[in-house]
Amino acid sequence: MTSILLLGFVVGLQHAFEADHLAAVSALVSRKRGLREMTLRGAIWGVGHTLALLVISGLVLFSPWGLPTAFETYAELAVGLLLIALGSQVLYRLWRDRVHIHAHGHDDGRVHLHAHSHRDEVVPHKESDHDHAHPHPGSWSWKTLIVGLTHGAAGSAALTVFVAATLESRAAGIVYVLIFGLGSILGMMLLSAVISLPLAATARRLTWANRALQTAVGLISIGVGLSMALHKGIALFS
Incomplete structure (x- = not known):
């Protein structure tokens, strides 16, 4: 029993690195402010x-109904x-906001990365005083949670539930x-x-490289999403 549970941990760890x-x-993390967040x-x-x-x-183990056959396909x-949608959002924000990143400090000595835009300014970037306030929202994100919920219902769900059963x-x-x-x-x-490592490293001095990395993130997300959607859409409606 212990070996099965240990295997579950290892499989879960490996599962996180799927495409x-x-x-x-x-x-989700392409525009966040630091390693901790x-x-x-x-x-x-x-x-x-x-x-x-x-x-x-819980539905499979404790209810008599189980899951519809096509549930996993719809979830994927x-x-x-x-x-x-996530990849498109990354690309749209880069285009709309002229986003770039600076490091700045606080009175308590903390330093973090701050992404901002100059879309409402008319002066060249080098002449901007960068004197702008910015919010520090909490790290909890319902969007991130919903993305995790959606992924949990797809792909590995059937295999994990099968082993549990x-x-x-x-x-x-x-x-x-x-x-x-x-x-x-x-x-x-x-x-x-x-x-976060390449994003943080390029954010400090190489804004163009950071934007290139974020562009790559957006394109890869769209590419993987298109592949999944087309494959599952064909399976459902053919």
Whole structure:
């Protein structure tokens, strides 16, 4: 039993690095302000992913109805459309806002990266005094949670629920899903931290490189989303 649960953790950790997850999290953290917030975004995604798996597992393990046959296909189609929307949002904001990033400090000594735009200014960027206030919203993001929930309902859901249903008890099945979820949360935190490194490095001095990286993130997210949506759409409607 212990080996099965340990396997669930390892599979959850590995699962975080799948292509659609990489594309989604890259798009979500591409404009965040620092390593801590980027990593927290990954954790929120993982929590949403785990909550979806728990709900689906609960329906399968504790109800007589189970899930419709086409549920997973519809969920993966939704993930594809969501990735297209996330990637498009990244590209649109870059085009609309002339976004670039500066490092700045606070009175308590903290330094973080701040993305902003000059779309309402008429002076050249080098002549701007960069004297503008900016909000510091909380790190919790419902959008990130919803993306995680959508991913949790697709792809791995069927396999994870199948393994949970074959264990010796319903309680063991739920524990397996929780441990799988813990692995995916840690994996997404690690992935978000890794993604943040080139973004942070280029944000300090190489604004053009940072914009290029964000453009690549947007295009990759759209590409992965189109591939998923077309594949699942053809499967559903052919």
